[in-house]
């Protein structure tokens with residue numbers, strides 16, 4: 001099985017702060033780290049380090065950061081032949097990382113939002129039945145990407161993150177697996193008053209396996225009406241950035 005990870009590549013500018021900056025406030029930061037990220041890159045890296053045959057598809061700029069992101073992928077064993085370099089600013093973020101390990105992220109899409117139909121056609125001509133598409137909500141043309149994977153009879157694993165109201169314009173019913181956190185589960189489920197969120201989500205997307213992360217409570221899988229729970233291993237949170245991507 002080949003894994004096609006069609007997703008974002010960002011240069012994360014991570015600032016350590018005592019607490020998140022408030023409106024109207026200027027806050028001095030304790031440190032700055034420039035780290036390779038993007039939900040797509042984080043997912044590809046984790047899968048490849050676990051031994052999967054991962055092909056990343058996406059776009060970066062021609063500047064230094066673009067090269068650094070490609071080298072980070074290939075250094076983890078990801079095949080980068082489907083990563084294009086374009087004349088535009090690379091995707092990047094400004095991340096505030098607080099002393100309690102929480103983050104707050106400003107995202108600039110850049111080249112992540114420059115996926116085109118020719119690229120999709122070319123990439124999917126290399127994949128077929130039994131292969132897996134992994135994607136998230138940080139690139140454009142996701143409907144075309146999901147439909148191309150469906151036409152190629154691939155399994156589709158989708159992480160609706162970052163959640164937005166445009167997510168409902170996607171052909172979500174094509175996903176075989178959703179990876180969601182509690183906020184995303186609630187948004188997708190559109191549960192009625194008093195209705196259990198997981199039950200509502202499973203009813204809205206029958207046949208889709210739901211994998212939900214629950215922070216300290218661990219994770220669960222819901223499939224064909226059965227729910228399986230996995231407790232978490234207690235740790236002291238240092239930095240939760242990319243935790244959901246890596247879990248996926």
Ligand code: RIB
Nearest residue numbers: 010037038039093241242
């Ligand atoms: O999920 C964490 C990721 O989200 C970061 O690496 C950042 O680039 C944003 O895309």
